[in-house]
Amino acid sequence: MAVKVLVVDDSSFFRRRVSEIINQDPMMEVIDTAKNGKEAVEKAASLRPDVITMDIEMPVMDGISAVREIMAKTPTPILMFSSLTHDGAKATLDALDAGALDFLPKKFEDIARDKEEAISLLQQRVKAIARRRVFASPARHVPVGGSSATPSPAGGATSSLRAPLRTPLSTSTPERSSGTAPSAPANFKRSGKQYQLMAIGTSTGGPVALQTVLTQLPADFPHPILLIQHMPATFTAAFASRLNGLCKIAVKEAEDGDVLRPGTAYLAPGGRQMLVDGRPGGARIRIMDGNDKVNYKPCVDITFASTAKIYGDKVLAIVLTGMGADGRDGARLLHGHGSVIWAQDEASCVVYGMPQAVVKAGLAAEVLPLDKIAQRIMVEIKG
Structure with a gap:
């Protein structure tokens, strides 16, 4: 059975580009796209994809907030796309804190020597995280369209979660990933x-x-x-x-x-x-x-x-x-x-x-x- 993928990005060009790459692999199928985080949350609930690819900066609801909502309501393996900048790094780390499993830069040429390598890398990453079971994480309320990043004492940005993560990435039992007693x-x-x-x-x-x-x-x-x-x-x-x-x-x-x-x-x-x-x-x-x-x-x-x-x-x-x-x-x-x-x-x-x-x-x-x-x-x- 093909891996069902939901592609989320506010750029129609990028949605089309990612969809074409994923659909080239006979083991995967893009079942729908969404242009903002709010649509992503709704379509994750209604379509139940196996994997979601998610942009970070989007109107209506940003990608980090969408990841939190999805992981709280309909946990799904999520691959983030981000810019290779300092701000992009902090936002990507926030997305991983929120429950995303992996990330790739939006400019594929930054991590690949040629087009074929970039295509193969994206396909491999999607299929790899599709194999993981993820479980619900506690919802944390943030303003719609806003990031949870807050200044840290060390001078960097950290997520609003200031303790060791009981993370959705720990997938062996629902108890471990839900934030309950260790x-x-x-x-x-x-x-x-x-x-x-x-x-x-x-x-x-x-x-x-x-x-x-x-x-x-x-x-x-x-x-x-x-x-x-x-x-x-x-x-x-x-x-x-x-x-x-x-x-x-x-x-x-x-x-x-x-x-x-x-x-x-x-x-x-x-x-x-x-x-x-x-x-x-x-x-x-x-x-x-x-x-x-x-x-x-x-x-x-x-x-x-x-x-x-x-x-x-x-x-x-x-x-x-x-x-x-x-x-x-x-x-x-x-x-x-x-x-x-x-x-x-x-x-x-x-x-x-x-x-x-x-x-x-x-x-x-x-x-x-x-x-x-x-x-x-x-x-x-x-x-």
Whole structure:
């Protein structure tokens, strides 16, 4: 059965363009379009599409407000389209907070080398999120046509939700995604392994997954943390600022020459590669343009591989939700040096590709649900 898609955008040209691309794939069908958020909410309820593509800036009701309404009334996987600007980044992160599963830039040429690659990428993203079950999230009332973004103490914009998300992206049970009481603590035991660094790689679904994990870590976390999230260059500064405002640990966009310090998470800048140089205890971050032949910038494999050279068996590496297999080869190098790799479980992933690649390669020491990862980290690191 074909994936049924509702396309939402105030531009008739863009609605037509996206519809043509989706309809080229025999496994998908655009069943209708909407020109604003209000129409999107109504058509989501009446047509029950499998996926919705959603613009952010629209008249009558904006895309962020529409996402909230849809996730509260008729939960549906949603792919956002946004501009690659600082304001576009903040709005996109608000949309992910509201319950959208993924995003793409409106200018496809910004993420693709040619027309065929752009078409394939959009089709893959729609089909990937169509496989996910999503559940209702609590409705949060905002003015029609307005965004919920509010200034944060860190200077960036954050959503009006100031606590760790009980997010629609956690799809394994309705209880977990609805914002009700967290599940009971697991009976984890410390392995006795000693660590000097933690590294986390992720892609589709990663912004909310990272927020879920990092907001539960204490300010005195004893090791530096490297974060590799597939994300455009204009998005990573806003994302780091948002996390910094929500977390007890410090979070910053990594810069060339940064000295790795305990209790600080360093987010790889979009469009470039993040490596580690030096010796444990005084290691520094190196930011490089990298090889144009590498599919991902930043690339989890590249960062993981560099940590293996410097830290050997003292790395705890975690692969979270994402499309593809980035992280598998780097995890293999870490595993070969004696470091430990964990993977997010399928039920709580938006897309199980990256963790699945690590699990199938036999590299994952543990496979964990998203809502248990922070707890497991604290047991393993601090006992």
